[in-house]
Amino acid sequence: MIGSRILLVSVLLGGVLVGCGRGPQQSGQLTGSVHIDGSSTVYPLTEAVAEEFMKQYPGVRVTVGISGTGGGFSKFLRKETDINDASRPIRPVEDSLARQNGVAYIELPVAYDGIAVVVHPENDWVECLTVEELRRIWEPNSTITRWRQVRASFPDRPLSLYGAGTDSGTYDYFTAAIVGEEHASRSDFTASEDDNVLVQGVSGDPNALGFIPLAYYEENTDKLKAVAIDDGNPDNGEGCILPSPETVNNGTYQPLSRPIFIYVRADRADDPAVEAFVTFYLKQAAALAPEVGYVPLSAEAYELALARFQNRITGSIFGGEGSQVGVMVEDLLRLERSSTESTAE
Template sequence: MSLKKIGLALVAVALTASTLTGCGQGASKDAGATKASGSIKIDGSSTVFPITEAVAEEFQKANPNVKVTVGVSGTGGGFKKFVAGDLDISNASRKIKDAEKTQATTNKVDYLELPIAYDGISLVVNKANTWVDKLTVAELKKIWEPGSKVKTWKDVRPSWPAEPIKLYGPGTDSGTFEYFTEAIVGEAKKSRADYNQSEDDNVLVTGVKGDKNSLGYFGFSYYEENAKDLKLVPIESGGKTVTPSMETIKDGTYKPLSRPLFIYVSKNSLQKPEVKSFVKYYMENAEEMTKAVYYVPLKKEEYQAGLSKVN
């Protein structure tokens, strides 16, 4: 059993215990307090996917008549469907853009923006890579900027081997891609195109695992789940070298690649009992679920603020 599955199993036990002790006291996080039926359509960010998937699995155990489908088309891909009115919930690793807001208004899609966790975009290399000790923001820009002349590791630092760099990263519909390029290259969505792209972070993990000369980036959760097969790369920014961790992401010292994560919920969909029950369950249990899948939770009062918007 993977560490993530063990974590989710422990959360499931804790939630069950919470339900039992809360009976008769009016204070329970029970997903089945009001049995629901119907279907819920969710799509979007691959970074947010593990959290939403975990919530959906636990919710459906208590509500077997609700079918929750969670797709992974990237933040941009999810928003395209969401603002067209085709989704109940959109997972997002960035805030909705003005152009997307305009489309939502045109299509009469009103929504709630609910922060659910923090993440740190993580740079990783193959476990067999013995030369990379850290990368500076300037070196990362040199590697990833449009028209980059970097072809080998030696092109990054003269002391590194003249082996070809094999790059892995999110596709252009990904919020992670957009955030990374803005933070590192200096302009959102500006990047060299000759790298292995996927909206599915598991595909990127597999690529880096299988290539000694690889370099890739994706959400911290995907590194943590595969830590035994990957090597995390510290980032030097502003004269400080920091490695992403639960602590450095939470305290904001992992710069410039820490960011908030969101779900966007259609207000029309919230009129459906199954959607409202799911979103309430999400906000009530997000702290435990977030930690179980290796993300950094918000403060309790932030989840309470989100819950108050739903009620």
């Protein structure tokens, strides 16, 4: 399970942390608290980082909640939390509310994730679905209620749908990638912001089809079967591609690969506990991400993200426009750095 696999990383990180600039005495002197909420997708990584951080900084209490990306942003923009976990970039309405509330934020990518399309393990008729088939299933006012309506070769059985709730960044990204517009989907499906609930639902329903973060599939391969996706674009790999850390990393699992983020309130970034935690997060995410089912960013991306935090660069590299399919955060961070350097000259 996610928690037990972190134990191995704890040993490995012991040597890494010696070079982080804080010895045991300085770490022990730091006190305070860090309040985090938001995405259930990002939760396993943030919780792993928090556990390791509190071992090094026992005087700091880090709490991590799960309200979904949208629910977390609501708390964050009311200044109830220091950091928001997000499985998609901030949306225009949230960015506008941040301005109204005087909340400046620092957007920091922390890893890549995939969204896995899953069925019950006893499902022996579907191995691959096209993006077009998924669109017809999930689009608003879809009338598809049986498997045979998806493809004539499928059995005439009921189709039960499970997916992330509307406060979830996973829902936002999935609808943008599959239907073509955030929040555009049918409403008659079993929804939850808690991905464990979706795992239980699909694993208990032989007629189920659902979508969940890749990390949750990786932790439940004995209970779920992943469906390969064919996006019809030969540039992303030929034919049906199964979700995995490898296919997310090499860009062939499209269009359901995405970056995940933490958002830091700028007015809390100078708090010693918050500053130490965010710095720790960006330095250790590459080591911890694979152990909890995520794909690390490149070393350059983490360096650019850390520089973004250290320089307190606020706003979104996505322009506050929400989910954008097929975008590499490394490219956006490089572009921002080049623009900043040109302005400085």
